[in-house]
Amino acid sequence: DPAAVGQREAATKEQKLRADLRKQNVPDMQLNTVEVVDELIQSLRERHELLVQQPRRTCTLPPYPRVDQEILGKLGHLALIEDDEVARVLSWHMSGDMDCLLTLTTEAAQRIYAQTNGQQQLLPLSSIFRRNLSAWNKPLPHMINGRPWFNVEGNPVYARHLLIFPKHQEHCQTVFSQLLGDAIILDSLDTANRYRQEVVKSMFCPTLLTRNGERIRSNGKFGGQQNHAPLLAKLRGAVFGAPLPAQCQELSNQIGYLQELRSAIEQHNDVQRELRLHVDEMRSPQMKQQQVELRDSEQKLRSLEQKIGEAAAPITTSRDPHHHPDPRIPP
Structure with missing residues (x-):
């Protein structure tokens, strides 16, 4: 079933991203919804911005205008x-x-x-x-x-x-x-x-x-x-x-993985929704009636094939051993 295969692939991708997040020191236990992931991304972005805004040593020589790539x-x-x-x-x-x-x-x-x-x-x-x-x-x-x-x-x-x-x-x-x-x-x-x-x-x-x-x-x-x-x-x-402080890069990496996880959760949810719709459709009265009709048609077809086989058997097996067909007439 393509829907079930898609659901398994989406789940596998999400689990891999969760493992990557754990390597980045981000606990993933509570990150089960897009809303929760969005809240964490926003929190990390605010921390990143605070670090970027902290005063640090800079070269204050006047820059020369880059009027060309040379x-x-x-x-x-x-x-x-x-x-x-x-x-x-x-x-x-x-x-x-x-x-x-x-x-x-x-x-x-x-x-x-x-x-x-x-x-x-x-x-x-x-x-x-x-x-x-x-x-x-x-x-x-x-x-x-x-x-x-x-x-x-x-x-x-x-x-x-x-x-x-x-x-x-x-x-x-x-x-x-x-x-x-x-x-x-x-x-x-x-x-x-x-x-x-x-x-x-x-x-x-x-x-x-x-x-x-x-x-x-x-x-x-x-x-x-x-x-x-x-x-x-x-x-x-x-x-x-x-x-920039080393933590800035760490936060940037975490935000990147969380954005990927957010997309994976959305994809997983979409695939699960499609799978549920597919299952519901398969269980609907109309689908059940179609399945009954299909089984009836298959049964009728098998019965008809059996009757045709029984009717054809005497024709192919009973021949007159003394009968010699005219050789001018093709068999």
Whole structure:
């Protein structure tokens, strides 16, 4: 029965969505009607909006108008950083690049250069020599064949891996690889110095930055005002912004699954309604009468076929053995 098959398929889809919701930490026990699901969706949307409206770190550099698709934006606007201390040291380390406008082509950069009388700093992607760029996910210097070759402190991580790119991810990875190189972030100046001491025994050590705002240059120099990051407030808005709280994405995922569940419940209800109508129709007096008439017709047909068979039997079985048909007459 197609109606019963549709009902089973709708029920299976709904159960799968309920399992997905449980994985998203949404209890599904009470979500049995469209109205209840709508109430929960509205509640989650309100919570999401409150999180979005909360104040968070933003880059306040004036954006450059995107008059065409060849303008990607200023570097300070292209990346986000979750941790305040990392945002402070990286924004300061890249302070000379934050206002730089990224374009796809040199031609676009030249047009903007002329329009701004040479005042706008520009970087065309087409001018980057990509073969010299480090692989984005290459191992840290202390890792060989998947294992550290000395005792590591300070939680080292490539600075580029702490950047979040909301848009143009591939282009952003290219340009930030060019500008940041293999700069590494560690917890403190002490752990950074010890890290460098070990690395330079075997290879070149890149610039090291610390979460409390210190810098050891790739040539080994550290200390002094030029190697210490100021407070975030003194960077005058030339800072990488913060992403939305992680809970925003979680709420968005939950809302998406709930909207799918709402559609599945509606579909399930529609199929059940059709199935009930079909069952009711099958049980109606008219349908019962048709079924009786059908059975009577089938019985009459079987009886008629039996009589025809009985009447035809003597004709086919009784033949005169002495009769010889005229060979000129076809049988």
